[in-house]
Amino acid sequence: MKVLKVVSNVALLMVLVFSLVACAAPATPAPAAAPAEKKEFTYNTMTMCYPQLGAESDWRTANTASFKETAGELGVRLIFSDAQQKQENQISAMRACIAQGVNIIALPPVVEDGWDAVLKEAKDAGIPVIIVDRSVKADKSLYAAHIGSNMVQEGEKAGNEMNKLLPDGGKIIELSGTTGSGAATGRAEGFRKTLNKNIEILDSQTGNFTRAEGKPVMEAFLKKYGADIKGAFIHNDDMAIGAIEAMKAAGLKPGDIKVVSVDGTRGGFQAMVDGWIQADVECNPLLGPQTMELALNILNGKPFEAETLTKEEVYYPDKAAELLPSRKY
Ligand code: GYE
Numbered sequence: 001m002k003v004l005k006v007v008s009n010v011a012l013l014m015v016l017v018f019s020l021v022a023c024a025a026p027a028t029p030a031p032a033a034a035p036a037e038k039k040e041f042t043y044n045t046m047t048m049c050y051p052q053l054g055a056e057s058d059w060r061t062a063n064t065a066s067f068k069e070t071a072g073e074l075g076v077r078l079i080f081s082d083a084q085q086k087q088e089n090q091i092s093a094m095r096a097c098i099a100q101g102v103n104i105i106a107l108p109p110v111v112e113d114g115w116d117a118v119l120k121e122a123k124d125a126g127i128p129v130i131i132v133d134r135s136v137k138a139d140k141s142l143y144a145a146h147i148g149s150n151m152v153q154e155g156e157k158a159g160n161e162m163n164k165l166l167p168d169g170g171k172i173i174e175l176s177g178t179t180g181s182g183a184a185t186g187r188a189e190g191f192r193k194t195l196n197k198n199i200e201i202l203d204s205q206t207g208n209f210t211r212a213e214g215k216p217v218m219e220a221f222l223k224k225y226g227a228d229i230k231g232a233f234i235h236n237d238d239m240a241i242g243a244i245e246a247m248k249a250a251g252l253k254p255g256d257i258k259v260v261s262v263d264g265t266r267g268g269f270q271a272m273v274d275g276w277i278q279a280d281v282e283c284n285p286l287l288g289p290q291t292m293e294l295a296l297n298i299l300n301g302k303p304f305e306a307e308t309l310t311k312e313e314v315y316y317p318d319k320a321a322e323l324l325p326s327r328k329y
Contacts (some may be wrong), residue, residue: 041103041299043074048295049097050078050132053110054085056178056209057238058265062329063108063133063285070288085178085208087111091118098125104295107143108133111180119143128298132291134182140306144298147291147308151183154281155190157314158233158260161279162195165258169198170230173221175243177209177235183283187235187262202228207239214242222250231258237268237280244276264315266327272320282312285329 254275
């Protein structure tokens with residue numbers, strides 16, 4: 001009985017309170033536009049989706065490690081996948097993340113075109129997207145920010161190095177990155193912009209950023225153009241390492257062909273120590289910490305940079321041995 005009474009008293013009280021609130025409402029209207037208290041994200045409450053494009057190079061391995069390690073250190077929940085260099089896999093991974101209701105997506109796009117539909121799906125679901133590393137050709141309203149390297153500038157640096165290495169001009173070949181990727185397109189463009197007129201690009205083929213594909217492409221170049229090749233612009237260190245194997249097999253000595261490469265991985269540094277690469281344009285894969293900080297700012301409505309470009313140098317054989325032990329990737 002006693003319990004019942006308490007219950008009925010509570011019920012009565014609640015009716016009273018509700019009617020009071022209801023009566024009071026018109027007198028002191030709550031500001032109609034006031035949003036419900038917005039929760040502040042912390043690293044511990046943030047879920048980030050990272051549909052990685054593949055595992056094609058040492059650069060990529062370091063980039064994956066940077067995201068996984070940073071997430072582990074900060075307590076971010078990271079949903080990671082590997083698309084094996086296939087755009088359709090990246091798109092399905094993104095769709096799965098959207099369906100799961102992640103807070104934010106960081107996308108390293110394998111190629112530049114073809115992202116509009118899935119970016120729009122993310123936007124409609126209220127999930128901001130940060131484009132990481134390579135660029136996309138999509139309307140800027142479809143993503144929140146981009147963080148990565150200026151690929152055109154990397155190509156320009158490579159062109160300057162080739163000019164210095166072949167002051168009297170000569171014929172060269174280009175081993176390019178994945179066709180249609182922002183990295184390959186930008187590097188090719190910047191390179192051609194700065195290359196001296198007395199240097200002729202005999203041929204350009206893709207090696208898809210891998211050692212395995214870089215080697216046969218170089219073999220074919222050597223067969224076709226032989227001693228005419230004075231220089232090689234190679235879009236990453238992994239393909240350069242594959243190409244060096246082909247050069248060795250063809251009986252060439254370090255420096256016979258002047259090689260300008262990109263990335264600045266340990267493998268690239270070792271090739272400089274061994275005399276095979278004459279200049280290595282740095283491209284920094286360690287984007288995890290900056291991307292997660294950016295993500296938190298975006299989610300919390302704080303000011304953030306829509307474009308963050310990584311600071312990068314050019315490395316040469318003379319310092320390679322000294323710097324190699326301190327290289328992080
Ligand atoms: O140079 C290459 C990797 O997109 C910057 O992709 C990246 C490039 C990098 O496979 O090694």
